[in-house]
Amino acid sequence: MEKAKGVNWDLTFLYDSLRDKKIKEDLEKAKQLADKFEEKYRGRIAAESLTPAVLETALKDIEKVYSLMIKTRSFSHLRFAENTGNMDAQSLLLNLQKEGAEIQNKLVFFNLELLDIPDETFKSLVDSKQLASYKYWLLNLRKWKPYKLSEKEEQIINIKDITGKNANVQLHDEYTASFKFPIEIEGEVKTPTESEVVALFSSDDRDLRKRAFDSFFDVFGENSLVLASIFNTLINDHFLECKRRGIEDVMETAYIRDNVSKELIDTLMGVVRDNYPLVQRYYKLKAGLLNLKKLEGYDRLAPVAKEVKIPFEDGKKMVVNAYTDFDGEFGTRIERFFDEKWIDAEIRPKKESGAFCAGILPELHPAVLANYNDRLEDVFTIAHELGHGVHDLYAGEVQSLLTYHPPLVLAETASIFGEMLLTDKLIKEANTDELKKKVLARQLEDVFNTVSRQVMYVLFEKEAHGISRKRKLSKEELSELWGKFEGELYGDSINPHPKQNYYWARVGHFFFENFYCYAYAFGQLFVLGLYRQYLNKGEDFIPLYKDLLRAGGQFPPAIVGKNIGIDLTKPDFWHGGFDYVKNLIDELEKLA
Numbered sequence: 001m002e003k004a005k006g007v008n009w010d011l012t013f014l015y016d017s018l019r020d021k022k023i024k025e026d027l028e029k030a031k032q033l034a035d036k037f038e039e040k041y042r043g044r045i046a047a048e049s050l051t052p053a054v055l056e057t058a059l060k061d062i063e064k065v066y067s068l069m070i071k072t073r074s075f076s077h078l079r080f081a082e083n084t085g086n087m088d089a090q091s092l093l094l095n096l097q098k099e100g101a102e103i104q105n106k107l108v109f110f111n112l113e114l115l116d117i118p119d120e121t122f123k124s125l126v127d128s129k130q131l132a133s134y135k136y137w138l139l140n141l142r143k144w145k146p147y148k149l150s151e152k153e154e155q156i157i158n159i160k161d162i163t164g165k166n167a168n169v170q171l172h173d174e175y176t177a178s179f180k181f182p183i184e185i186e187g188e189v190k191t192p193t194e195s196e197v198v199a200l201f202s203s204d205d206r207d208l209r210k211r212a213f214d215s216f217f218d219v220f221g222e223n224s225l226v227l228a229s230i231f232n233t234l235i236n237d238h239f240l241e242c243k244r245r246g247i248e249d250v251m252e253t254a255y256i257r258d259n260v261s262k263e264l265i266d267t268l269m270g271v272v273r274d275n276y277p278l279v280q281r282y283y284k285l286k287a288g289l290l291n292l293k294k295l296e297g298y299d300r301l302a303p304v305a306k307e308v309k310i311p312f313e314d315g316k317k318m319v320v321n322a323y324t325d326f327d328g329e330f331g332t333r334i335e336r337f338f339d340e341k342w343i344d345a346e347i348r349p350k351k352e353s354g355a356f357c358a359g360i361l362p363e364l365h366p367a368v369l370a371n372y373n374d375r376l377e378d379v380f381t382i383a384h385e386l387g388h389g390v391h392d393l394y395a396g397e398v399q400s401l402l403t404y405h406p407p408l409v410l411a412e413t414a415s416i417f418g419e420m421l422l423t424d425k426l427i428k429e430a431n432t433d434e435l436k437k438k439v440l441a442r443q444l445e446d447v448f449n450t451v452s453r454q455v456m457y458v459l460f461e462k463e464a465h466g467i468s469r470k471r472k473l474s475k476e477e478l479s480e481l482w483g484k485f486e487g488e489l490y491g492d493s494i495n496p497h498p499k500q501n502y503y504w505a506r507v508g509h510f511f512f513e514n515f516y517c518y519a520y521a522f523g524q525l526f527v528l529g530l531y532r533q534y535l536n537k538g539e540d541f542i543p544l545y546k547d548l549l550r551a552g553g554q555f556p557p558a559i560v561g562k563n564i565g566i567d568l569t570k571p572d573f574w575h576g577g578f579d580y581v582k583n584l585i586d587e588l589e590k591l592a
């Protein structure tokens with residue numbers, strides 16, 4: 001079976017079709033419920049007399065409104081993703097977004113009133129048994145209390161953001177999406193898009209990699225004046241808003257978003273930085289694997305071994321077996337995705353690229369989209385997305401909507417854990433050194449790209465934010481900063497390309513969300529530590545792990561760690577993840 005032909009999902013568990021009457025009915029119902037909600041609760045939440053029973057009912061009521069909105073929107077989104085040329089899905093999606101924003105506006109008062117509940121009352125509410133499952137959700141929301149502005153000011157910010165911050169983000173997206181990267185491919189000058197040119201960085205043709213790299217950085221260099229200006233505007237906007245709200249540390253908003261403390265993130269980033277030498281050790285080893293004296297910038301993503309072709313049925317077996325070896329119940333859940341058509345893996349024209357798992361509602365099963373292209377990487381993608389899927393299934397058993405999704409830094413727990421199960425199984429069973437090499441290098445580069453490199457991004461971002469308080473950063477200055485931090489990461493293991501310091505200009509996260517990237521490092525390193533627990537404890541680990549998944553987004557990361565016997569505030573825990581990395585490098589060294 002080529003490219004997962006015929007592996008399609010069945011979405012009738014949501015609605016029969018885009019023309020299903022029930023879609024409109026559900027949307028109407030959501031509107032009515034939102035109106036009723038406002039009538040019933042406006043002015044009643046921010047009150048000394050608020051009881052746990054009333055707040056619990058309010059939370060359940062708002063979950064009902066959100067559920068209907070999510071169900072309708074998910075259906076149109078999934079229909080659109082399977083075929084982006086589907087105009088009916090597109091127009092339904094747009095319509096639902098518009099209607100959704102109106103419903104959302106009616107509910108805004110609720111969160112604002114939650115911030116205004118008198119302290120004493122709030123304390124007794126979160127300590128009540130009745131609200132136990134919402135406790136940390138409420139506590140995290142309350143962190144905004146000291147930073148809240150008046151309703152008028154909040155409204156003005158919202159309005160001014162449309163032509164200010166959001167317009168700049170939009171400009172960045174449209175501007176960079178218009179970039180063409182001229183490059184000679186097979187004797188002809190072509191102009192691939194950004195994602196196509198980035199894909200060429202992993203080509204096994206070294207000269208092609210070099211040409212792709214040259215073209216990529218030429219284009220970003222030529223456009224860096226505009227991008228530097230947008231970047232300056234955005235970080236200044238953030239600084240000024242923080243100042244107005246009385247937020248001293250510009251990273252505070254990210255800590256609240258992720259429900260973590262500054263100390264925790266500082267510890268994590270410190271440990272990652274201490275382990276930079278491991279990154280350098282690996283890339284020196286990689287030079288040897290590629291028969292090079294030293295890597296150039298354009299060799300960093302080069303493949304270390306030949307591609308192997310893996311038909312879908314074989315890939316599926318590999319994934320199911322990796323999970324089943326870990327735990328029978330896990331395996332059964334993974335199989336349901338295939339047997340009950342919860343996954344769409346076939347490659348079709350106009351289908352959305354990439355992969356995702358949509359955890360829709362706690363009472364429904366998730367839906368997974370992937371584009372299976374018969375490569376080893378695609379097998380890992382399936383293992384990754386089904387990891388999310390199993391996470392959603394467990395969380396759905398216990399949680400209600402508001403606490404269903406894990407916080408950002410833990411969102412990748414089950415997906416990365418699943419990739420590690422597959423990695424270990426493939427290493428153990430690999431029948432050729434080529435395959436083993438490929439799996440080891442893949443895992444190592446994954447860790448270095450999501451942990452070490454992402455932390456480097458945040459270090460750069462932090463310094464840029466600091467300087468921008470005093471003056472505008474020129475494109476040269478930004479590039480110099482980038483060179484400093486990237487140079488620290490790779491040391492003398494990679495020769496930097498003369499123009500690669502323009503890389504700051506292409507990191508989308510810097511432009512659409514401040515200090516996002518440490519979340520990747522957190523997630524990956526957390527799982528490496530978790531995996532070590534599994535290797536140490538064996539079967540005893542499994543029930544604890546299932547509880548962790550069932551907790552969904554109920555607890556902040558520090559408590560999730562504590563519940564499974566991990567103290568996230570200790571540097572030792574984070575260092576432990578790198579011990580696993582060290583072992584992989586040792587193994588790879590033996591093969592080299």
Ligand SMILES: [Zn+2]
Nearest residue numbers: 384388412415
């Ligand atoms: Zn993921």
